[in-house]
Amino acid sequence: MKASRREFLKLAGVSALFGLGANAAFELLTPGALEASSEVAHGTAHGEAAEGVHAATRWAMVIDVRKCILQEDCNDCVLACNATHNIPTVGNPKEEIKWIWKDTFEHLFPDQHSQYVDEGLKGKTFPVMCNHCEHPPCVRVCPTKATFKRPDGIVMMDMHRCIGCRFCMAACPYGARSFNWRDPRKYFEGKEAMLNPEQPTRTKGVVEKCTFCPERLAKGLEPACVEACKKRKSDCLIFGNLNDPESEVRKILRKRTSIRRKPELGTQPSVFFLV
């Protein structure tokens, strides 16, 4: 009896060791599986229901490029976002903070750009933001889980946990992440009235990006950029739940041809462009 108990303990110890090692290797080699599990961990940590991979909601943005390029001088979505999230006007393009911004087809789809098909789009700009990827490389590389994917598909930032290593910026193939090279509050000096008291400002040395306005979604509102676009009656930005077949985004994606940025990278962006 005694001997067999010792045997059992030995076996259990060894298999626990092996199990631990195997688990780490599994996590390393199948990032998708780990994202799913860290998703759950973070979901609960941030007070949301841990829904796992089969979430009821996956938020997505559809950008109607054809409509948007008609509004050449409009910058309402960008301005609304900047005002809502206290994004400073830095001036120096090297240190810019951008959550949503406008750029050309040529820059946003460098691999699909051709001198023949682009004529209608040439020089025209339309908005772009974080893709909130299904398989976000930024989440995979973050050493502190400061950036993480929520069960509803939003790729979030915890600015209090971020150490500012900028690995996520190297990993993001879309240039959607900005680093606070200096104290961003400095840009609001003397303009404190412009700050939105309901939203935080950031500190220097952390990375930030578009969040799809989860604080607004929680109140049943749409992201600030979408609201601004609708206010203008342009309706270039359509936001909704990709997992609901009857949602506005799903309906329009069924009807129109859409493209996503760099689909060959397997990141599965949640931002679609109607062309």
Add this chain to the structure above:
Amino acid sequence: MIERALKGSEKYWGWVGLLLLLIGIGFVCYIYQLYTGLGITGMSRDISWGVYIAQFTYLVGVAASAVMLVIPKYLHNYKKYTNVVIFGEFLAIAAVTMCMLFIIVDIGQPARVLNVLLHPTPNSILFWDMIVLNGYLIINIIVGWNTLLADKKDVPSPGWVKPFIYLSIPWAASIHTVTAFLYAGLPGRHLWLTAIMAPRFLASAFASGPSLLILLLLLVKSVSKFDPGKEAIQSLAKTVCYAMIINVFFLCMEFFTAFYSNIPGHMYSLQYLFAGLHGHDRLVPWMWTSAFLAVVGIFILLVPPLRKQTGYLVLGCASIFLSTWIDKGVGLVIGGFIPNPFETVTEYYPTFPEIAISIAIWAIGALVLTILYKIAISVREEQQIA
């Protein structure tokens, strides 16, 4: 043991004083960086890693030099390395120390750096890099220090050190491989997304580290009574030569794949580095200097009559050290960010404080190395006298 580092000639203290001065200047600049933010560097939204991370990457390679002595000495019982292996291990300690400092100064919120331990994230390669680098530092401290203690008493190292010596061999390979994985697993950065990134890192590491070690050993020989031995240095030079040839071969393979396949994304970074892209060509002279030095270094080390002359040997090793430094410490990291995800080019120029901080970290490495080498040399000199 330590007291040996506190006794020295005027020249020794002059050298230490110079290093302390450089460290002081860099420290002031770092305080400025802490206060203002990383905006004082030349880094940007597009080039989000610069000189700091590039130096880190290069020095991980230098840290490997030890293994090129440990393998012949402990696996093949190559006796000529008996007296020099400790210098390789101490170089590894200094190099890993610099690696860690370069990471610290690159971090935007250094006070939060322990979050990496507080929230361990096994899917992040940076997490593993932290483990392997710290592990390598500890292994080399254990092995180096105990080897020296044993040498002092003229007895073989204690038996319990042996497993650490053997462990240091795969561990040295791991620090390079994991550091290469920091880059090689990122989608959309074509220069880095290559399966031979880790092999390239290993090859350039085994060229750069030992070439620096040869230069250091020759310096040690000229300033002290300790003679590392001609054969040890010649054997190391052959290691450097072979490793450098493999390194250049790997680089040529990158060129073939990119340009024969003719895939634009795969060609852009190499075009930027060696010919310029969209009129931006700041790094072109650097990269051609690197290529030229590689050829010069390989030629000198490959031809025995040249390799055997100290003057040429110094020239050859210095060429290879500089060539690999430009390739990895300048080109690889910066080139990987160009073009940016929008296929436009933002160039990068390090600023004065950024360079001063980098020099200070090199000076800290040199100071650590000076102290460790001073102790090792004193012990060796006592042995030779006895």
